[in-house]
Amino acid sequence: MKAQENMSTEESIGSGTAQSLRPSTVEGKSATEIAWWLNEHGFATELVREGTTIGGITMDSREVQPGDLYVALPGAKSHGAQFADLAVSSGAAALLTDRAGVDLVGELPGEVGLLVSENLRELVGPLSAVIYNSQPQDGSAPTLFAVTGTNGKTTTTYMINSIMQKLGHTTGLIGTIEILAGSQPIPSKLTTPESPHVHSLISLMSERGISSMAMEVSSHALDYHRVDGVRYDVSGFTNLTQDHLDLHGTMESYCASKAALFTPEKSRRAVICADDSWGQTMLDRARTAMGAENVVALTTHFGRGVQELPAHLGRQDWVLTEVEREGIGHRFTVVRGDGARIESSTQLPADFNVSNAALAAVMVYESGQNTADLAARLAEAETLTPVVPGRMQLIGTAPTAIVDFAHNPDALQRALEAIDPAHEDGRVMIVFGATGERDQLKRPIMGEIAARHADVVIITDDDPHDEAPEPIRAAVEAGARDAQKDGARAAEILNLAPRAAAIEKAIDLAGPHDSILVAGRGHEVAQEVAGVNLDLDDRVEVARALAHHGFEVLPAYRSMLGDASA
Ligand SMILES: CC(=O)N[C@H]1[C@@H](OP(=O)(O)OP(=O)(O)OC[C@H]2O[C@@H](n3ccc(=O)[nH]c3=O)[C@H](O)[C@@H]2O)O[C@H](CO)[C@@H](O)[C@@H]1O[C@H](C)C(=O)N[C@@H](C)C(=O)N[C@H](CCC(=O)O)C(=O)O
């Protein structure tokens, strides 16, 4: 409905991906101008040869469009300079590479320019901002929101957009599930695209009348400088719990990666959920980097059994209070140290969605919207209840059957806590697995959490990628069995693949008072096994199994069944 309303102000973007779409108005620049700008901004650069006019930028030879500056940089697997031939044959106007790259490039055709600098990843973002004019200072840029943290980024960005739409904005979104320019989806491969794409998307959206954009910023993105050159109006932090230690090594370095968003270069204002010691650390780091007056703390565990007001509560800091169950969601109030109040509700189930809703509401408040309008919109129940694909999505109510994206220990625990059945004879059942080729440490931990919070644990495959699935399941099962020996809640632990069979088994074992959580894959519709993408949508499998066993399927999912329900 909201998307339909947005259509009127939107022009069609046409086909294309985050990698190929460019704004229609790009002012061409010479290699001399680019070299001058880089040197002026602290990136020592040598202009070896002028080429033709530059009208775009990319760091992937496969994406070069005629007139692009191809930035050939070193990576973990290869050096972009190895692919210079393809870039040139695709029409690159010039190459920007480092000393090592110059040796690899060899002879370039005379009309192709050449620039040389070092630490190339750090300059691509700011340079893309200049080439695509994505950060104009004349007030024409969209209001930009960024959300980082281990869990809750996607949900919070959808909530921010829902509020901004209610306030009359046409919104854009960049995140894990999709990129949206108003109602138009743009295919993308990453949660946070590479910096040339981030800047071209911001300009493109701005050109098409989008006045507010929310994006997820992953820790990978911060480490790889993908959002350098963007200055967000308000950046938010959800939480930090164990994940991605394969990339970051330790929680300390994971925290340091996330903290890179909270600097004056990247954010004008920050809202930090400071519920635990990692949140407190992030708050301290942000205040040191950005100045205390630009950083607002939000405490979301208050009102849920925490009696003491947080010591760091200042006049500009927010506290979640008065959380009450309402339907499958919650009604809540957020209060600021100076007395300002936000009252709202969300019908997205789970405690953590109250935290996400509070963060979204406070981030929009801090972006300077009219507070009376905002209060009126937040009073409407649907404002903070957007459809977030695959996040706590309810497929059936008897038994309660939920598909969720929880794929790390904290998310799994909190999703399980949220589905404890109201009926005394109701059991909690879980179907889940762990991803291959990612953080192995979390596998037994997730097994243990499942056994501690569920009565029936069915361990199956997530995305094994190129890893053998059996040892992944065995590692998860080992954690669950150890916990069971230790007196954990689980009465039954099964190890069952393929995933569709595990889902069918859970529904087969379920009674109408039970709650089943199918966790880990959420919105995903393909499972990658040994390099092959197999069709698999947990929501369809759950709906199919419910129907097969004669249980009610919510109307929105009945249509997904097609002939399978027969
Ligand atoms: C770990 C990681 O993030 N790696 C990123 C990194 O790869 P890399 O350093 O190995 O680069 P490389 O493959 O050696 O290539 C070097 C250079 O040559 C270029 N190249 C390479 C091949 C070619 O044919 N032509 C070409 O021009 C590459 O674009 C690159 O500029 O730089 C590449 C582009 O410069 C990225 O595409 C690549 O992301 C890969 C695709 C990836 O899958 N990243 C994931 C893990 C990621 O970022 N995920 C997060 C979300 C995490 C989460 O929260 O779950 C995300 O934001 O999506």
Ligand SMILES: Nc1ncnc2c1ncn2[C@@H]1O[C@H](COP(=O)(O)OP(=O)(O)OP(=O)(O)O)[C@@H](O)[C@H]1O
């Ligand atoms: N604030 C939160 N705290 C803990 N868990 C959460 C929170 N919000 C959502 N979750 C859980 O984490 C899962 C992922 O949520 P969401 O997609 O909103 O987060 P994300 O940060 O975008 O995750 P990812 O980076 O893995 O895509 C949800 O399916 C839910 O189980």
